[in-house]
Amino acid sequence: MMDSIEKADSEVYEAIKKEVSRIRDGVELIPSENFVSKAVLQAYATVFTNKYSEGYPHKRYYGGNEIADIIEDLAIARAKKLFKCEHVNVQPYSGSPANMAVFFALLNLGDKFMGLDLNCGGHLTHGSSVNFSGKFYKCFHYNVDKETELLDYDEIKKIAVKEKPKLILSGLTAYPRKIDFKAFKEIADEVNAYHMADIAHIAGLCATGVHESPIPYCDVVTTTTHKTLRGPRGAMIMCKEELAQAIDKAVFPGLQGGPHDHVNAAKAVAFKEALQPEYGEYTKQIVKNASALADSLMENGIDLVTGGTDNHLILIKLNTKGLEGKGKDVQNALEEAGIYSNKNTIPFEPASPFNPSGIRIGTPAVTTRGFKESDMKVIGKCIAKVINKYEDKKVISMVRGEILELCSNYPLYPDFDILR
Numbered sequence: 001m002m003d004s005i006e007k008a009d010s011e012v013y014e015a016i017k018k019e020v021s022r023i024r025d026g027v028e029l030i031p032s033e034n035f036v037s038k039a040v041l042q043a044y045a046t047v048f049t050n051k052y053s054e055g056y057p058h059k060r061y062y063g064g065n066e067i068a069d070i071i072e073d074l075a076i077a078r079a080k081k082l083f084k085c086e087h088v089n090v091q092p093y094s095g096s097p098a099n100m101a102v103f104f105a106l107l108n109l110g111d112k113f114m115g116l117d118l119n120c121g122g123h124l125t126h127g128s129s130v131n132f133s134g135k136f137y138k139c140f141h142y143n144v145d146k147e148t149e150l151l152d153y154d155e156i157k158k159i160a161v162k163e164k165p166k167l168i169l170s171g172l173t174a175y176p177r178k179i180d181f182k183a184f185k186e187i188a189d190e191v192n193a194y195h196m197a198d199i200a201h202i203a204g205l206c207a208t209g210v211h212e213s214p215i216p217y218c219d220v221v222t223t224t225t226h227k228t229l230r231g232p233r234g235a236m237i238m239c240k241e242e243l244a245q246a247i248d249k250a251v252f253p254g255l256q257g258g259p260h261d262h263v264n265a266a267k268a269v270a271f272k273e274a275l276q277p278e279y280g281e282y283t284k285q286i287v288k289n290a291s292a293l294a295d296s297l298m299e300n301g302i303d304l305v306t307g308g309t310d311n312h313l314i315l316i317k318l319n320t321k322g323l324e325g326k327g328k329d330v331q332n333a334l335e336e337a338g339i340y341s342n343k344n345t346i347p348f349e350p351a352s353p354f355n356p357s358g359i360r361i362g363t364p365a366v367t368t369r370g371f372k373e374s375d376m377k378v379i380g381k382c383i384a385k386v387i388n389k390y391e392d393k394k395v396i397s398m399v400r401g402e403i404l405e406l407c408s409n410y411p412l413y414p415d416f417d418i419l420r
């Protein structure tokens with residue numbers, strides 16, 4: 001599969017080789033990442049990258065689209081079955097454009113909406129002042145409770161009743177607990193607002209019932225396809241039939257041009273995989289692994305936001321160990337040891353977003369690789385060792401050895417001749 005790249009472009013080939021070594025020899029704990037199957041990778045790297053298919057299946061602006069229609073129809077039908085939803089648009093290029101399309105479809109510029117503050121676990125597209133969502137619309141953020149660090153539905157309701165937003169956005173990027181979508185719907189109904197859920201992180205868990213599905217409680221649901229859902233980089237929008245036309249128009253021609261047919265092929269394959277019983281087992285294991293990792297960290301003296309997790313992600317608090325604002329240093333030290341994480345703000349961040357006091361980790365990728373609870377125990381210990389001595393090269397190098405040994409038990413893409 002790689003022989004043509006090797007001949008045509010040795011620099012890119014070498015970079016791909018290095019990246020394969022990096023992921024094989026490291027523990028990938030960034031909660032928004034995953035390892036797609038060989039079948040998804042192969043579907044992505046196909047001649048569908050060449051095609052232009054502006055429009056929707058059976059209503060295209062270019063000729064020669066009858067095969068691309070098969071692909072997009074398959075992706076739509078499988079996504080509908082997976083999430084039990086009325087309408088799906090699989091064309092969004094990624095999560096941020098998907099959210100933008102929903103805003104374009106349902107709001108006018110300057111309209112009010114509510115979303116979770118970035119510092120408390122929301123995404124940039126949930127109203128951050130540096131993002132289109134905060135620039136073009138009037139966002140009233142809700143936070144988590146200062147004491148419990150949990151969503152406070154009474155407080156959310158108070159803001160909604162006072163501000164009367166046109167849309168209430170639920171969803172997370174760094175919140176380690178379940179979301180009560182029903183409670184959000186009740187609040188939205190009370191103020192006559194749309195309820196939109198962004199399940200980019202937890203889509204896989206929602207598809208299999210490991211997390212309650214937002215579909216019955218929402219007007220629109222967006223998700224990326226590349227996180228727990230374990231598909232190619234991309235996104236989709238699910239909605240009630242009555243909003244289908246507005247959503248489709250907002251995606252194309254409102255925001256995007258031709259869909260990425262090669263990505264749609266890979267999405268179709270990933271959705272088929274997610275409909276298999278093994279995927280259900282996989283999503284259960286993600287949560288079991290996250291819970292085991294959280295326990296191991298806490299047993300080793302590490303504090304966590306909300307004191308644990310009930311989804312796929314964990315937010316480590318560094319400030320309680322005297323490491324306020326040291327997220328970047330700890331992320332770098334972990335990386336040197338072969339553990340990939342990301343620095344993150346914690347609720348009511350005492351330092352700054354550039355040098356925050358938290359580390360965000362999660363288990364979708366390591367679970368794909370086959371790691372189980374006993375491995376999480378080892379990784380938790382390793383992370384604690386690095387946090388406690390993040391400037392000590394000897395400790396980091398010792399942990400690096402342990403991580404390499406652990407990784408050697410779980411070969412990544414073992415039957416994939418990616419290096420030949």
Ligand SMILES: Cc1ncc(COP(=O)(O)O)c(C=O)c1O
Nearest residue numbers: 032094095096123172173198200
């Ligand atoms: C909740 C949520 N929504 C949207 C996005 C944006 O997705 P993308 O990076 O594909 O634009 C992310 C990305 O991490 C996310 O976590």
